[in-house]
Amino acid sequence: MVDDMKLDLTEIVNNLGKRIRYEIDEPPIEDIDSGLKCLEPIKGEVLFSNTGSHIVARGHFHTKLEAECARCLSDYVMDVSLPIEEALQLSGHTPEMIEEHEEHEPPEEAKEPLFVDNILNLTELLRQDLAVAVPIKPLCDEHCKGLCPRCGQDLNQGQCDCPPEEVSGAFAGLASLLEQEEEAQM
Numbered sequence: 265m266v267d268d269m270k271l272d273l274t275e276i277v278n279n280l281g282k283r284i285r286y287e288i289d290e291p292p293i294e295d296i297d298s299g300l301k302c303l304e305p306i307k308g309e310v311l312f313s314n315t316g317s318h319i320v321a322r323g324h325f326h327t328k329l330e331a332e333c334a335r336c337l338s339d340y341v342m343d344v345s346l347p348i349e350e351a352l353q354l355s356g357h358t359p360e361m362i363e364e365h366e367e368h369e370p371p372e373e374a375k376e377p378l379f380v381d382n383i384l385n386l387t388e389l390l391r392q393d394l395a396v397a398v399p400i401k402p403l404c405d406e407h408c409k410g411l412c413p414r415c416g417q418d419l420n421q422g423q424c425d426c427p428p429e430e431v432s433g434a435f436a437g438l439a440s441l442l443e444q445e446e447e448a449q450m
Contacts (some may be wrong), residue, residue: 268387276314277354277382283313288325290390298395303328303341306390310348319379321350325390334401335410336418342402346393352379 269290276282287309292302308325326345333340378389409419417424 268385271384271386272382273312273319273352273379273384274382276312276319280314280316283311285309285311286323288323288386288390290387292327293387293391293394295391295395298391299332300391300395300398301330302394303330308348314354317354319352319354319384321348321352321384321389323348325393327394329394329398331398331402331404333404333408335403335408336420337411338404338418340404342398344394344397346397348389348393350378350389352384355381 271286273284276284288307290306292305294301304327306325306327308323310321310323310325313320313322324345324347326343329342329344330339331342332338378385378392405420411417412419412424412426414426414429415424
């Protein structure tokens with residue numbers, strides 16, 4: 265895996281209202297744990313703005329991912345274009361502190377893991393956005409026929425030689441009605 269790209273945002277943090285544009289040109293991300301695999305570099309742009317209590321990151325990026333179809337199990341390429349919308353809380357500006365007007369450091373677990381000590385882990389931000397964007401059941405095509413449940417043949421490549429499945433049980437009567445209706449329409 266490639267080293268994480270970390271951006272030092274100290275200049276923005278120290279200047280209320282400051283805005284900086286950053287061109288994203290990151291190497292492909294490959295995360296074995298989540299199965300995420302980029303096939304090309306991640307490109308885009310992000311604008312960082314200091315609002316006083318947050319660093320707001322807005323922008324967009326695009327790449328191509330390798331995905332496995334949930335129906336036919338074949339690999340395919342998925343084009344991904346995503347917005348970036350992130351509010352990174354500045355140290356010393358937690359909501360509780362604003363209400364109580366107290367000055368103390370938030371507990372370590374309450375800190376934003378992407379943004380610690382004015383350093384943004386851009387690679388992790390992009391990885392998280394990509395992981396959320398991949399559908400739970402990705403499909404190579406919305407009309408993908410999947411695999412034969414008996415022999416495992418990819419039905420997108422042609423019909424298999426398995427006999428039609430006989431319906432039995434409580435829905436057998438409904439299946440025969442559907443067959444009769446289909447025959448009547450032909």
